[in-house]
Amino acid sequence: PQGLEGPLAEVLGWADEIRRLGVRTNADTPKDASIARGFGAEGIGLTRTEHMFFQEDRIFAMRQMITSSTLEQRKKALSKLLPMQEDDFYGIFKAMEGYPVTIRLLDPPLHEFLPKEDEDIRDLAKEMGMGYDELKATIEELHEFNPMMGFRGCRLAVVYPEIAEMQTRAIIGAAIKLVKEGMNVIPEIMIPLIIELEELKYVKAIIVKAADEMIREAGVDLVYKVGTMIEVPRAALTADEIAREAEFFSFGTNDLTQMTFGFSRDDYGKFVGHYLEKGILPTDPFQKLDRVGVGQLVKMGTEKGRSTRPDLKVGICGEHGGEPSSVEFCHLVGLNYVSCSPYRVPIARLAAAQAVIKNR
């Protein structure tokens, strides 16, 4: 990776000597991972795998999968996606040079993947050996009035365990290849939108079964972790139970803010300006961590999680991860790391050091 040079690199070097928080990046491609490494990221805190499916050939296989009515059809679509995903993860692990990489299982708002154009529906129907009207009816059945609170995150893995299994096989398959090439790999598999211990147990069992089987067959030394996003208030409220099964937590403050305030993360721009102008809210809660609301949930979730598992690793991967006052809050609460977009990594390194100096 192209590193930073000159006085900035020197200042950031001083910051690194002072800061306690780790700084990771959110990256979905080897290119972003490599840019972030150049800026000093010490791992990936979030790879959003749904972002890997928007290319033409992939979105087609994805559409096949979500509109399939039989397990056999779904498995056919998944077998096309598996080698593509394995390549993706191979590239990302390699770019991260042995630092931990947190890969999140699929978390799509389903509607973003459904075909809308008649031509696309016709093509898909043909491929799947379905009539146009039959497929159109299936798509209508999948329609949701509130997709962001609907059939997304781990709910997909609960209904279609084969998706979580495919992604696990791709992650562990890529890691095994690299281990055989002599590289150190630290995969962390993260489950999105968890609300409940039993739900986590169910999805984790799918992951562990596939991963352990592959590692045993390959006969390699590979340690992986399974953890969870904490991004629904109920997960923060029950974090002591969830920590029984989660090997790490990562707070998703985008969804946590949406669900704590009841503000749609996609539509809140229509009214939030008035809240700021009229002094009802001091800051935009999606831009700065709301310390008395969402921040309290982060603090409580961390404390509860660590009451069960004292060495629980906790991070944050929402957009706040690179915002200086939010980074300071994460430092005060005792998080292990923040994860932000590649270009915010230097800011987060500085902010993490400043947090130490300010609160000495």
Ligand code: PEP
């Ligand atoms: C979040 O909800 O904060 C998060 C990191 O996940 P996403 O933005 O992908 O929903």
Ligand code: MG
């Ligand atoms: Mg989220």
